[in-house]
Amino acid sequence: MRNVFLDHQSTTPVLPEVFDAMKPYFMEAFGNASSLHKHGLRVRDALAVARKQFAALINAESPEDIFFTSDGTESSNLAVKGVAYANQKKGNHIVLSETEHPSIIASVEFLEKQGFTSTKVKVDREGRIKPEDVRAALTDKTILICVHHVNHDIGTIQPVQAIGKIAAEKGIAFYVDAEASAGWLPIDVQSMGANLLSFSPHRFYGPKGVGVLYRNRKARIVSMMHGGVQEGGRRAGTENIPAIVGAGLAAQIAQEELSVRIAHTATLQNRLWNGLREKVEYIKLNGPEPGPERISTTLNLSTEFIEGEGQLLLCDMNGIAVASGSSCVSKSLKISHVLAAIGLDHALAQGNIIMSLGKDNTAEEVDYVVETFVKIADRLRGMSPMWDEFQRGVIDSVIKPTGRGKSFSDHAAHISGKAAH
Amino acid sequence: MSETYTLYNNTVMDHFMNPRNMGDIKDADGVGEVGAAACGDIMKISLRIKDGKIEDARFKTFGCGSAIASSSMATELIKGRTVAEAMQFSNQEVVDALGGLPPVKIHCSVLAEEALKAALEDYSKKHPESLNDKKAVTA
Numbered sequence: 306m307r308n309v310f311l312d313h314q315s316t317t318p319v320l321p322e323v324f325d326a327m328k329p330y331f332m333e334a335f336g337n338a339s340s341l342h343k344h345g346l347r348v349r350d351a352l353a354v355a356r357k358q359f360a361a362l363i364n365a366e367s368p369e370d371i372f373f374t375s376d377g378t379e380s381s382n383l384a385v386k387g388v389a390y391a392n393q394k395k396g397n398h399i400v401l402s403e404t405e406h407p408s409i410i411a412s413v414e415f416l417e418k419q420g421f422t423s424t425k426v427k428v429d430r431e432g433r434i435k436p437e438d439v440r441a442a443l444t445d446k447t448i449l450i451c452v453h454h455v456n457h458d459i460g461t462i463q464p465v466q467a468i469g470k471i472a473a474e475k476g477i478a479f480y481v482d483a484e485a486s487a488g489w490l491p492i493d494v495q496s497m498g499a500n501l502l503s504f505s506p507h508r509f510y511g512p513k514g515v516g517v518l519y520r521n522r523k524a525r526i527v528s529m530m531h532g533g534v535q536e537g538g539r540r541a542g543t544e545n546i547p548a549i550v551g552a553g554l555a556a557q558i559a560q561e562e563l564s565v566r567i568a569h570t571a572t573l574q575n576r577l578w579n580g581l582r583e584k585v586e587y588i589k590l591n592g593p594e595p596g597p598e599r600i601s602t603t604l605n606l607s608t609e610f611i612e613g614e615g616q617l618l619l620c621d622m623n624g625i626a627v628a629s630g631s632s633c634v635s636k637s638l639k640i641s642h643v644l645a646a647i648g649l650d651h652a653l654a655q656g657n658i659i660m661s662l663g664k665d666n667t668a669e670e671v672d673y674v675v676e677t678f679v680k681i682a683d684r685l686r687g688m689s690p691m692w693d694e695f696q697r698g699v700i701d702s703v704i705k706p707t708g709r710g711k712s713f714s715d716h717a718a719h720i721s722g723k724a725a726h
Numbered sequence: 727m728s729e730t731y732t733l734y735n736n737t738v739m740d741h742f743m744n745p746r747n748m749g750d751i752k753d754a755d756g757v758g759e760v761g762a763a764a765c766g767d768i769m770k771i772s773l774r775i776k777d778g779k780i781e782d783a784r785f786k787t788f789g790c791g792s793a794i795a796s797s798s799m800a801t802e803l804i805k806g807r808t809v810a811e812a813m814q815f816s817n818q819e820v821v822d823a824l825g826g827l828p829p830v831k832i833h834c835s836v837l838a839e840e841a842l843k844a845a846l847e848d849y850s851k852k853h854p855e856s857l858n859d860k861k862a863v864t865a
């Protein structure tokens with residue numbers, strides 16, 4: 306069977322050269338970086354190299370500003386809670402957008418139970434945050450602004466630089482979640498005005514088990530993990546040396562290959578979207594069109610009259626790995642909060658899947674995906690009462706309204722006796 | 727990579743990939759369409775009933791894999807039953823016949839039960855005389 310991985314947003318395979326670089330650090334150079342003998346000193350050197358590789362990737366002022374954690378979630382928890390607790394005397398208010406990653410939203414919600422408050426800035430229908438809305442949300446108690454560089458769900462690139470200017474002007478710590486962009490878009494923390502920035506190397510062909518948090522001296526943070534004085538006392542715990550070494554190399558390669566990877570994925574992204582929109586009726590791209598406002602790797606799609614989990618399963622049965630933001634695939638049975646925030650009609654959110662490209666996907670694979678997806682959509686529509694009701698004029702299309710029939714949501718509310726969320 | 731890793735067990739996958747009784751019945755004797763309040767999915771079951779017996783059952787589903795498999799299995803199970811028997815149908819039968827569903831997906835089988843009951847209700851509205859049959863059977 307074909308094997309087409311289109312879920313690079315979730316993770317990527319480790320590069321062979323990265324894996325090779327990691328190997329000696331399991332059995333040969335197995336030392337603990339806190340030890341004072343040669344074994345410890347050897348791996349301490351390796352850590353220093355990785356710190357430099359990461360500093361270079363994001364143009365950090367100093368490698369000393371790079372902290373290693375266990376993954377992206379730990380990095381964002383440390384950024385949000387670390388800044389909040391360090392600035393308790395100054396204020397208790399946090400500004401974020403409503404489309405942040407769950408690790409940030411949940412961290413802020415946790416802090417709210419401890420007496421902090423927050424304002425969630427709204428996004429427009431393509432997921433853009435307006436810098437002026439961020440400014441308007443600030444109070445004299447605001448201690449932190451959190452935004453993402455690229456949306457993890459719909460691929461919107463945010464105006465981080467403009468938001469960074471506002472933060473600098475007001476002297477408020479500025480944290481950028483670069484989980485969905487690191488390794489795929491140029492990042493310059495200095496021109497962004499970011500005081501903190503986090504990402505995970507496993508999203509760009511590094512290993513899992515390591516996360517990165519950049520933090521410059523302008524932002525104070527307190528440690529969330531207590532114990533030894535690893536990572537300058539900001540994050541206690543023995544460093545995952547093999548992962549950090551591999552991740553550092555993955556960062557270096559990502560930086561070297563960045564323009565090639567962007568060009569390659571952008572070409573495929575266009576080919577995929579053009580193929581799908583030509584061949585599948587009633588399909589919508591969520592988030593900005595491919596171009597300067599959208600990351601080159603992802604397409605977040607809604608196919609009308611069919612549900613996303615069914616699409617995902619049939620893709621999987623055809624060897625194509627994708628993700629979905631439909632309520633049916635979520636453990637809480639809620640549609641993705643990002644799709645809700647952009648005001649996507651519930652029927653379209655239910656029909657959601659996310660395809661994310663990587664450096665090894667090919668044009669030929671993209672053509673196979675288009676061809677297969679046409680069949681999948683046909684097949685599920687053949688099973689869907691909504692498709693049939695649309696043909697008969699009972700319900701209308703949201704994407705291309707015909708003016709006949711009621712909306713899907715009204716219909717669903719009518720028969721379930723309850724409004725869809 | 728092995729193809730043996732699937733989201734659901736083999737029976738569920740089989741009913742999802744090869745759904746039984748998918749479609750509509752022309753001039754059906756009873757049609758039920760219901761929506762799941764939990765997730766927003768929709769299921770429709772059509773029945774052909776003759777002499778108080780379900781001769782044919784068909785489904786259409788806008789929903790997850792487990793909802794499609796549940797409606798496929800439910801229509802399989804109720805064919806040949808009397809209306810009175812079908813009124814006693816429970817989603818647990820679907821879950822058991824499918825060899826189990828993940829806990830978060832049990833509501834999909836409830837949707838199948840509800841769609842079936844809605845179809846039976848539609849039938850008894852159209853055929854009030856059937857209520858007498860029902861009494862006869864349950865008595």
Ligand code: FES
Nearest residue numbers: 633765767793834
């Ligand atoms: S019917 Fe929606 S999750 Fe199964």
